[in-house]
Amino acid sequence: MQGAIYINVSKSLLVTRPNHDSLTSCLYHWTKLVLNEAQAKQFKTYDLKGSKVTKSNFKSYVTRNLPSFIFLNGHGAKDRVGGYSKEIIVDISNCKELLKNTIIYVRSCNAGSLLGLASIKNGTIAFIGYTNSFWLIRSKINGTRPLLDPLSKLFLEPSNLIPISLIKGNDVKTSFQKSQDSMWRNFINMSSGSATKEERDAAFFLYCNYSCQVAYGNKAAKLY
Amino acid sequence: MIHKNNKNVKNQELDEYIKELVIARINAISKDLEISFGEKEYTKEEIVASIRENNELGREFIEMQLKFLRDIAGGNIYQRV
Numbered sequence: 007m008q009g010a011i012y013i014n015v016s017k018s019l020l021v022t023r024p025n026h027d028s029l030t031s032c033l034y035h036w037t038k039l040v041l042n043e044a045q046a047k048q049f050k051t052y053d054l055k056g057s058k059v060t061k062s063n064f065k066s067y068v069t070r071n072l073p074s075f076i077f078l079n080g081h082g083a084k085d086r087v088g089g090y091s092k093e094i095i096v097d098i099s100n101c102k103e104l105l106k107n108t109i110i111y112v113r114s115c116n117a118g119s120l121l122g123l124a125s126i127k128n129g130t131i132a133f134i135g136y137t138n139s140f141w142l143i144r145s146k147i148n149g150t151r152p153l154l155d156p157l158s159k160l161f162l163e164p165s166n167l168i169p170i171s172l173i174k175g176n177d178v179k180t181s182f183q184k185s186q187d188s189m190w191r192n193f194i195n196m197s198s199g200s201a202t203k204e205e206r207d208a209a210f211f212l213y214c215n216y217s218c219q220v221a222y223g224n225k226a227a228k229l230y
Numbered sequence: 231m232i233h234k235n236n237k238n239v240k241n242q243e244l245d246e247y248i249k250e251l252v253i254a255r256i257n258a259i260s261k262d263l264e265i266s267f268g269e270k271e272y273t274k275e276e277i278v279a280s281i282r283e284n285n286e287l288g289r290e291f292i293e294m295q296l297k298f299l300r301d302i303a304g305g306n307i308y309q310r311v
Contacts (some may be wrong), residue, residue, distance in 0.1 A: 029266040081269050092269065115268055139267040139290065146262050157263070194308075207259045213307070214294050 017230050019173070020051040024059040024080050024090040029142060032152040033113060036162040039153075040077065040169045047173050059089030064096065068104050069165040074229055075109045077169050082114030085121050097121065102128035109178060109227055111168050115139045118220045132178040132223035134168055137217075139225035141211035145204060157208055160196060161215065164188035172229050179225035189216040251276050252295045 023042060025034040044051050052067050054137065059080065068076070078096070086097035096104050097152045098121060106129035110119070118135035125133050141164070148155035164185050171181035189212060195201060195208035256277050259265075265272045272287075280288035301307040 028264075028271065030267075032266075138294070142266045144264040144266065146264055182261070204260050206261055207263055210295075210298055211265070213298060213301075217297070 015141065016050065016074070017048065018052070018071060018073040019044045019075045019169075020052040020054065020067055020071065021077045022054045022059045022079055022089055022095065023056075024062065024088075026041045026091045030080060030176060032144065032158060033141065033162075034150045036158075036166060037077070037079055039058045040166055040173070043170050044173050054089075057090045059094045059095065060093055061089065064089065065104060075107060075169070075172060076105065076111075078110070078112045078114065080110065080114050081136075082117040082121075084116045084119040085116050085124070087112055087114050087117050087121065098124045101125040101130070105130045105133075107131060109133075109172065109229065111172075113140065117184065118218070118222075122220065123223050124193045130223060132221065134178065134219070134221045135184055136215065137220055138214065141214055143208040143211050152190045153167060157204060160205070160208065161212055164192060165215075175228060175230060177226050177228045178221055178223070182219070182221040182225070186216060187217065189219075205223060241309075248292060248296065249281055252292050253281055255295060256281070 019041075021037055023030070023034045023037045025031040026127060041051055041053055050071075050073075052071055054063060054067055067073075073083055078087050080095070081092055086094045089095040101121060101124055105125045108130060109132045110125060111132070112121070112135035114215060115136065116138060118133070118137040122133040122135050122137075142158060144152070144155050144158045148157075152158060167185045167188050168181050171184045172178070176184070193209055193212050196205040196212065201209070240284055256274050261274070265274075265277070277287070277291060281291055282288070300309070
C-alpha cells in the first residue's frame with residue numbers, strides 16, 4: 007500500500023496552454039483561473055502559453071525548474087500530448103525524461119490510455135487524465151467569451167477542480183474525487199426537468215468525460 | 231451455414247438499427263451548441279456523416295452512445311461508483 011508522499015518542499019506548477027484554435031483558446035482562459043489560484047497559494051508558476059508551447063520550450067522549462075506539478079492542456083492521443091499547432095511536446099518516448107517525479111494532470115483526449123500508464127511505469131508519481139475523447143460543449147452565442155459561457159462552465163469548472171484541489175494541499179485521490187463529484191452533480195442537474203434544452207443535450211458529453219477520467223499511480227501523493 | 235447467414239443478417243440489421251438510433255439522438259441536439267473534441271468543432275451533420283461512413287469518429291460516437299444507453303437501462307447512471 008502506498009503511503010502519503012510529499013512531492014517537493016518548493017511548490018511549483020508548470021502549465022501549458024496553447025491557443026491555436028477555438029478549443030485550446032477556451033482552455034487557455036479557463037486555465038488562467040488555476041494559475042491565479044496557484045499564485046494565491048505562493049506557488050512558483052511557469053506559464054508556458056500560446057505559441058511558446060513547443061517541445062523544446064517544454065523540455066527546457068521542465069529540466070531547468072523541476073516543477074512538482076505539471077498541468078498540460080492541448081490536443082492529445084493515446085500516447086502523446088500536443089502543444090501549439092499540435093506539435094507533440096511529450097509522448098511515450100520522452101515521458102521518462104520529462105515527467106519523472108511529478109504529479110501530472112493532462113487535459114486532452116485519450117492520453118490516459120497509454121501515456122498515463124507509461125509515465126507511471128517510468129517514474130511519474132501520479133497521473134490524472136482521460137482514456138477517451140475529452141468533450142467540450144459550448145454555446146455559440148458565448149463563443150468569444152469563454153469564461154462567461156454557462157455551458158462550458160459545467161465542463162471546465164469540475165475539470166479545474168483537479169489542479170485547484172491539489173494546489174490547496176489535497177492528495178490525488180481527493181482531488182480526483184472532487185472532480186468526479188462535481189461532474190456528477192452537474193450531470194444530474196443537466197439531466198433534470200428544470201434544465202434547459204442545451205444543458206440536457208450537453209449532459210451526455212459530460213457523462214462521457216466523467217466516465218473516462220482516470221487517476222494512476224500514488225493516489226496518496228500531495229504537493230506539500 | 232444457413233443458421234450462420236441468418237445470424238449475420240440479424241447482426242447487420244441490429245447494427246443498422248443502432249446507427250439510426252444514434253443518428254436520431256444526434257439530430258435532436260440543439261443547433262446552438264458547439265461540440266468540440268480533438269482538433270476541431272463538429273456540426274451535427276458532420277457527426278451524422280461520420281456515423282453513416284462508419285469511420286473512427288462515427289464508431290467512437292456509437293460506442294459512447296451505447297455505453298450511455300446501457301448505463302441508463304441498467305440503472306447504473308444514477309448510482310455513484
